Amino acid sequence: MFFLVLKRILLGLITLFIVSLITFSGVEVLPGDACTTYLEREAYGAALEACYERLGLNTPAYERYISWAAGVLQGDFGYSLSGEMRINDVLGPRVKNSMVLASASILIGIPIALLLGIITALWRDKLPDIIISTVTIFSMTIPEFISATLLILIVAIWLEWLPGIVIVPTGVSISELLPNIILPVIAISMIMTAHMARMVRSSVIQVMASDYVQMAILKGVPYWKMVFKHVLPNALLPAINVVALTIAWLLGGVVVTEVVFNYPGLGRLVIESISNRDLPVVQALAIILASIYVSINLIADLMTLMLNPRLKSLQIKK
């Protein structure tokens, strides 16, 4: 078990290393560099030389990679290009904002998704299933920029209940941020919940049709006891990985929703820094997003391992 965890962590680190190599070399081979972007028309002669000197761009690529990687390992991503700000200072509040949005969506969306999935499976082909399934399929198929825009139109403009777009500064405190996230959370949850509920539904239906559930019924186990003891633990195991991927997707910034609502999270930062050609920030974001995916997947795998007795004993035997 211990070795398995170690092996997985090691594999995760290797993945991150490869990601860092790819992003770094990707930025390298693109025509132009940080200084030409920054200086624009003045990118020649002494000014360019001075910029190269300042950013250390006149050293060989591998040296720059090493010093950059060493910085990242110590949690220092260097300087952003546009504002000459420390990237850490740029990222910090954005990460926090994204976390707030993600946690709110997770806390609301996932329980609802599980509940809807279970209800539709247990009342399969009956009225609750037909209604909920229609609604989920509907909300799954509407792209989020449309549902988000519609939400703004109805709730913010017609009803005037909530602010339509987020107009707080990036570094605002959580309590000030909260009322602003209601609409984005609804927009995100609609699509996320629908996907997850469909997944849970099919998984529960599959387990309900299994021999061991039929056996439990024939053993005289009361319905709800059967559902909670025999069905759900087995049906929800495969859901763990989907939940994990969704969480990673949320934490990584929900680009479209953030842009529509003008929300100052990681997703919008990705768009902004790409359009500003702020390459150091893009590099930093790539590494951060990759680490989020790697670590969440690692946690999901370990959880599956802990909860599935079959896998657990298999590992112990070895």
Added chain:
Amino acid sequence: MDNSVQTINNLTIGFTSQKGEQISILKNISTTIKKGETVGIVGESGSGKSTLALAMMGYVKHGLYTISGECLFHSNNLLEMKNKDLENIRGRKIAMIPQNAGQSLTPNLKIGYQIDEALKLHTDLKKEERDKKISELLNKVRLPSPEIMAQRYPHELSGGQQQRVAVAMALAGNPELLLLDEPTTGLDVTTQAHVLELLNFIAKDTGTSMVYVSHDLGAIAQVSDRIIVMYSGEIVLDGPVRSILKNPIHPYTFGLLKSIPKLTSPGLPASMSGSQPQPGTIKMGCSFYKRCNLSEDKCKNNSPNLEYIDDLNTSVRCFKYKELINVKETNSDTVKSINNDIFQNEILDISKVSISYAKQKFIDQLLNKVDDSNPTVQDINININKGETLALVGESGSGKSTILKSIAGLLKTKDGMIKFDKDNVLSNDLKTRDPGFLRAIQLIFQNPDESLNPNHTVEEIVSQPLRLYFGLKGDELKQKIIEVLEKVRLGEFYLTRYPRQLSGGEKQRVAVARAFAAKPDIILCDEVTSALDVSVQAAVLNLLQELKEDFGTTYIFVSHDLAVVRAISDRVAVLYQGRLCEIGPSKNVYELPSHPYTEVLLGAALEPDPDIKPKLVAEDIVEEKPPEQGCSFQGRCPRILGDICKTDVPPWQIGENGNSIRCHIKVDDLKKQQSIN
């Protein structure tokens, strides 16, 4: 006093087809299960036997519904009962032992918990009493160290152990009626014999009524007092075990019994033509009309009723049963014998072959080296002659399929070599093997559903070897495909069909046709009849035999079914844990088994005759790995000699029957010991 436990009256269960037609799966079933009686329900797949067993618990599968009739348990109709009341009967009054215990135990719950659940629901015992009862139950089904067992998860047990747990669970509520749905199908022969013996013991010990559903007449014969034969959703024969099996007066049962290969008689069983009709296709007349030898015009338009014959105490659904009343054993005239002379003309030489499944370490992988001191299959030496049928037999884990895969080139051997046609060494690796040799060795798999591509038509399936090996095209190709299909008795109109439009037997014929299309010298048959019904199995065995006579093909035939092996093989190699135990002409092996393992294996095999009981000479322990040293069978051998069996690999010697056997015990001593039993 009424001593019936369950009475079924005119039960019809069915479904509504997509066209809106009502189609019956069970038609007008009426029968009574008496107290303390064991009733065997026998039928081929699709006969409705499992639906009937589930209905006896008031359970109807999703999509099916009761059309008419009732299922009375002590005069309460289970099919109209509320779920709440059913929960009090299921598991407590009527318990079920399922077909596949491995899939019927909930994977995330410990064995102990699952038995405890039944106890909690159906008894008033307190926690400590229940714990004691769990141990008692596990003891009763003869599982070793019950306390440890209770802490295990289902996947940590072997198939036989899982089945025993299912039995223990069913006994927890002290039921009046036990329903067993194919409880031993999928178990090894020795395990099956032990489980059946346990069930017999429980029936006697507790006085529980049992309903035993199976397609296996051998197993049914061992446990039942009465047999119900089902065909196409109807009861066609119902009577005492001996009269049904010794003098079956329904033509279907008569044919069914003749199509079962017997351990005691060599040669191929007689096959029945056709297959069971799909539900809803028979609109009028007897459902067996098309396959029946005795049928006349009357049978085409009128359905016979189930008629009770007083002096035989049997009910039969046939107009012409009287013609069968005095027909006794007629095996001799229908059985074809297969005694062609085999010339000493070697076609395949397997020498010193070992195969390992051990996971290679990274370094070994680089060096292309296999490091395993205790490989799954070791030291296999077999010569196979042209035109011979060699059978590999053994229980699951004996390595028989593994050896086949290595011959086919699908698995690399660790040591040793396989030589084809005297001096062509077959490459270890499929990629480097000469295409000519690939053509010469063809495989037929167990399950045609999985070995035939569902998106290819029969034409495409059969055309592949013809195009690949002979480069045929156009009309020539089509001509050849039709020719090959005719060889396996499939007409031209099958060309455009997809596998899903074929019956099980037809699918396997297509697989046989594909193998023969390559004009192979050797065909490897991996459990080719195991997924088929008995009557279809007989037809496929006959077909294989005829093709062999026509083409002079050599078969290497792997099967766990000893009677099938007896029917088709010229020579038998008995394997245990990937090591050879005995090899020789099948006549010798079956008439005078000399290796202790052969003796154990054959002793446990069942015959469809209640008067031939299996001999259980060894425990059915399951060994996961072959022992590190000594004889492979040391762990279970009933005649173990002593330490030498544990330290030294036994030598080859010529046994009492003229076969080569691998045993430390001297042949004379072995003979003496075996004659005592």
